[in-house]
Amino acid sequence: MRERLDNEKSGNESFVKRVFKEYYSKWYGEPPKNYNMREYAFIISRKGDMIRHKAFESWDEVREFLRKNVPLHGFYSSAYYLQPSAPDMDAKGWIGADLIFDIDVDHIHTPCKDVHDKWVCLDCGVVDKGMPPEVCHRCSSKRIEAKTWFCEKCLDVAREETIKLVEDYLIQDFGFSPKEVSIVFSGRRGFHVHVESDIVKGLDQRARREIVDYVKGVGLTLTSKKRKVLLPPLNAGGWHGRIAKGVYELLNSCQVDDLIRLLGLKRGPQIEENVREIIKRLEEGKRCSTLSGMASKIWLKAVEKAIAYKRCEVDERVTTDIKRLIRLPGTLHGGTGLIVMRIGLKDVETFDPYTHAVAFKRDYVKVRVLNMPKITFLGQEWGPYDNEVVEVPLGLAVYLICSDNAIVIDEVL
Amino acid sequence: MVFSKLDAAIYPFINLASQIVKELEENLGINVILSPGSEVLKRSIERIKEAIYSRVTSVYRADLDVEILSHPVAMLLLKSIKDTRLLHIYAEAEKNRVFLNLLSEDYEKLLALAIDGFNWHVIRENYTFFIRFDDYLKASINIIDSHWKLVNRKLVNGYVELSRRDFSRLMAEAYKTRVLEKASQEEVIQIPEHIKGIVEELNKEVQGVLPKVDVRITHISGEFNPLAFPPCILRLLEDADKGKNLPHMARFTLATFLISIGKRPEELLDIFRKMPDYDERKTLYHLRHVAGEIGSRTKYIPPSCATLRTFNLCSPDDDLCSKVKHPLIYYSKKLRTIKRG
Numbered sequence: 001m002r003e004r005l006d007n008e009k010s011g012n013e014s015f016v017k018r019v020f021k022e023y024y025s026k027w028y029g030e031p032p033k034n035y036n037m038r039e040y041a042f043i044i045s046r047k048g049d050m051i052r053h054k055a056f057e058s059w060d061e062v063r064e065f066l067r068k069n070v071p072l073h074g075f076y077s078s079a080y081y082l083q084p085s086a087p088d089m090d091a092k093g094w095i096g097a098d099l100i101f102d103i104d105v106d107h108i109h110t111p112c113k114d115v116h117d118k119w120v121c122l123d124c125g126v127v128d129k130g131m132p133p134e135v136c137h138r139c140s141s142k143r144i145e146a147k148t149w150f151c152e153k154c155l156d157v158a159r160e161e162t163i164k165l166v167e168d169y170l171i172q173d174f175g176f177s178p179k180e181v182s183i184v185f186s187g188r189r190g191f192h193v194h195v196e197s198d199i200v201k202g203l204d205q206r207a208r209r210e211i212v213d214y215v216k217g218v219g220l221t222l223t224s225k226k227r228k229v230l231l232p233p234l235n236a237g238g239w240h241g242r243i244a245k246g247v248y249e250l251l252n253s254c255q256v257d258d259l260i261r262l263l264g265l266k267r268g269p270q271i272e273e274n275v276r277e278i279i280k281r282l283e284e285g286k287r288c289s290t291l292s293g294m295a296s297k298i299w300l301k302a303v304e305k306a307i308a309y310k311r312c313e314v315d316e317r318v319t320t321d322i323k324r325l326i327r328l329p330g331t332l333h334g335g336t337g338l339i340v341m342r343i344g345l346k347d348v349e350t351f352d353p354y355t356h357a358v359a360f361k362r363d364y365v366k367v368r369v370l371n372m373p374k375i376t377f378l379g380q381e382w383g384p385y386d387n388e389v390v391e392v393p394l395g396l397a398v399y400l401i402c403s404d405n406a407i408v409i410d411e412v413l
Numbered sequence: 414m415v416f417s418k419l420d421a422a423i424y425p426f427i428n429l430a431s432q433i434v435k436e437l438e439e440n441l442g443i444n445v446i447l448s449p450g451s452e453v454l455k456r457s458i459e460r461i462k463e464a465i466y467s468r469v470t471s472v473y474r475a476d477l478d479v480e481i482l483s484h485p486v487a488m489l490l491l492k493s494i495k496d497t498r499l500l501h502i503y504a505e506a507e508k509n510r511v512f513l514n515l516l517s518e519d520y521e522k523l524l525a526l527a528i529d530g531f532n533w534h535v536i537r538e539n540y541t542f543f544i545r546f547d548d549y550l551k552a553s554i555n556i557i558d559s560h561w562k563l564v565n566r567k568l569v570n571g572y573v574e575l576s577r578r579d580f581s582r583l584m585a586e587a588y589k590t591r592v593l594e595k596a597s598q599e600e601v602i603q604i605p606e607h608i609k610g611i612v613e614e615l616n617k618e619v620q621g622v623l624p625k626v627d628v629r630i631t632h633i634s635g636e637f638n639p640l641a642f643p644p645c646i647l648r649l650l651e652d653a654d655k656g657k658n659l660p661h662m663a664r665f666t667l668a669t670f671l672i673s674i675g676k677r678p679e680e681l682l683d684i685f686r687k688m689p690d691y692d693e694r695k696t697l698y699h700l701r702h703v704a705g706e707i708g709s710r711t712k713y714i715p716p717s718c719a720t721l722r723t724f725n726l727c728s729p730d731d732d733l734c735s736k737v738k739h740p741l742i743y744y745s746k747k748l749r750t751i752k753r754g
Binding site for chain 1: 545546547550551554559560562563564565566567568569570571572574658660689690691719722723724725
């Protein structure tokens with residue numbers, strides 16, 4: 001049985017190669033800024049290693065490479081190098097790097113994961129729902145295979161974080177022009193945000209860490225140097241203004257009972273009075289207002305909520321890495337067959353990966369779907385399927401085959 | 414704004430200062446400037462001594478040419494002495510001198526100095542300065558105080574708002590960084606014979622005055638006292654003892670910290686034994702790797718406090734935490750306090 005499955009899966013790989021080849025035969029792509037100063041990397045086949053340290057003099061060479069080699073995954077460096085093809089990182093001659101943010105639902109807890117995500121321990125075979133743990137809770141193995149899906153709710157979370165990052169942080173606080181910021185659908189469960197600007201190009205890791213701490217709200221001090229609890233004015237600007245506004249919205253929008261529950265407070269007669277006091281003080285907007293006693297307790301709990309709500313869930317490892325390889329926009333993601341796709345800021349809200357990032361929109365294919373929850377693909381509902389042979393659009397077939405959820409049976413190509 | 418010669422003497426980072434240095438060098442010749450008993454040489458030595466004894470250098474106003482030349486010459490001497498501690502003391506004292514002088518300058522002058530000296534992108538509105546965030550980050554990154562962390566600043570439209578005092582401090586910090594950078598630049602310096610004698614004498618004096626205890630990280634090993642562990646390490650040890658599944662960064666921190674203070678990789682196995690995914694062979698392999706016994710032979714040190722904060726591994730701190738930026742420095746400082754009783 002296992003052998004048969006392996007055979008079928010190898011049929012899958014040649015199928016994927018064939019459709020990817022078709023895609024790259026007409027591929028133009030969009031070169032990143034200074035594309036000839038970047039390092040490129042590719043994964044050609046499932047079992048093959050990553051080919052690194054590639055560099056291209058002209059964009060036509062990139063197209064030629066993709067056409068000839070039909071990689072499953074394509075990456076380029078966020079960094080600019082004097083010699084991008086040098087095999088030794090030190091010999092490359094680092095000049096600068098774009099500022100990159102990675103918003104990936106893999107790292108964000110969304111409640112819908114308990115419904116559609118599953119993981120299996122490859123050692124003891126235990127299966128469970130929800131976010132995959134780092135180690136199996138039964139046998140402590142790290143060999144865990146996750147079956148994840150990207151549903152409408154996950155997409156909403158990723159979109160919301162992306163818009164927040166770009167509008168509230170990158171444009172409003174950091175002052176980048178929308179032209180310098182590009183948003184890219186990662187091809188799977190999130191978005192990459194690239195900032196190509198001379199202002200950030202030369203920043204080192206430490207400076208980038210400060211930027212990531214800023215968008216994640218890490219290291220905020222809420223007290224004065226004398227450890228007094230500070231209450232910033234509503235118009236304070238930066239994080240302190242963000243906190244003041246967040247708390248103000250929270251306290252004004254909740255009934256006292258809800259607030260007690262939300263903030264985990266002990267019920268008491270002074271709570272309402274203190275909440276009113278905080279609201280009043282925020283409205284007064286004094287520059288150096290301090291709080292004490294019960295009011296400071298309520299304030300700090302509310303601040304915690306406000307920070308959690310306003311902060312941006314980005315992967316700090318990606319942003320602080322000044323030599324990161326990131327997916328090349330326009331290429332296909334080998335784990336989904338979807339296009340790693342640039343999206344305009346105003347289109348993020350309406351972006352639907354299962355329509356807009358689908359590379360293969362015509363034709364139908366018969367596949368055996370091993371497992372799939374109900375999903376909307378190309379505007380139509382499909383599934384749920386459990387080990388059934390069905391005819392689905394080519395794009396969906398590629399998606400399921402790439403993510404190991406289906407086996408190709410009959411091709412209509 | 415046109416700067417005066419006095420400005421060039423007080424603020425060695427403005428273009429006029431380097432211009433005057435260049436002109437004087439051309440007119441007088443380096444041999445005259447460095448000749449035995451020259452005023453410049455005397456003032457340079459004095460400047461270094463001021464740094465050691467009073468932690469701030471003064472401005473010698475009687476002869477501005479001498480004062481302007483004494484900074485590059487002092488740098489030359491420091492480069493010959495090659496003592497990083499002394500260099501840091503000098504840079505810090507120079508920073509203090511610049512900061513104190515900036516405090517009495519008016520807004521226009523501060524703005525002009527920043528633009529001329531550091532090419533900063535700054536705007537002034539009434540009593541407030543706004544500096545572009547990249548300039549801010551480059552200049553503030555070495556300040557430990559959490560008040561200086563970007564997240565605690567008002568950042569709007571790419572510019573960080575600063576009071577006049579903070580703006581002056583930032584400029585002084587940028588100057589300090591420049592002094593340190595200049596000193597680390599590799600260049601062949603040919604110094605006259607008699608200067609070598611001066612350098613030796615100065616060096617001897619310095620070694621007698623500077624504290625004997627070396628706080629440099631590599632010198633900590635050999636002493637093991639859990640009472641001096643920083644809060645972050647204590648919490649990680651506690652978590653490990655409870656058998657919590659620590660993330661990679663936490664394990665790395667724990668391992669590198671304990672190895673840095675002299676533990677052997679084999680001695681640390683017990684700490685990781687309770688982890689749910691414990692595998693003795695693999696654990697020992699990783700420990701020996703970070704200890705530099707195998708692989709790239711790099712001996713790793715623990716991440717800095719800033720990195721630990723980013724990875725959420727910084728625990729509620731105590732007062733000492735606010736004065737250090739590395740867990741090993743915390744350890745060495747705490748050890749000393751404990752020893753003193």
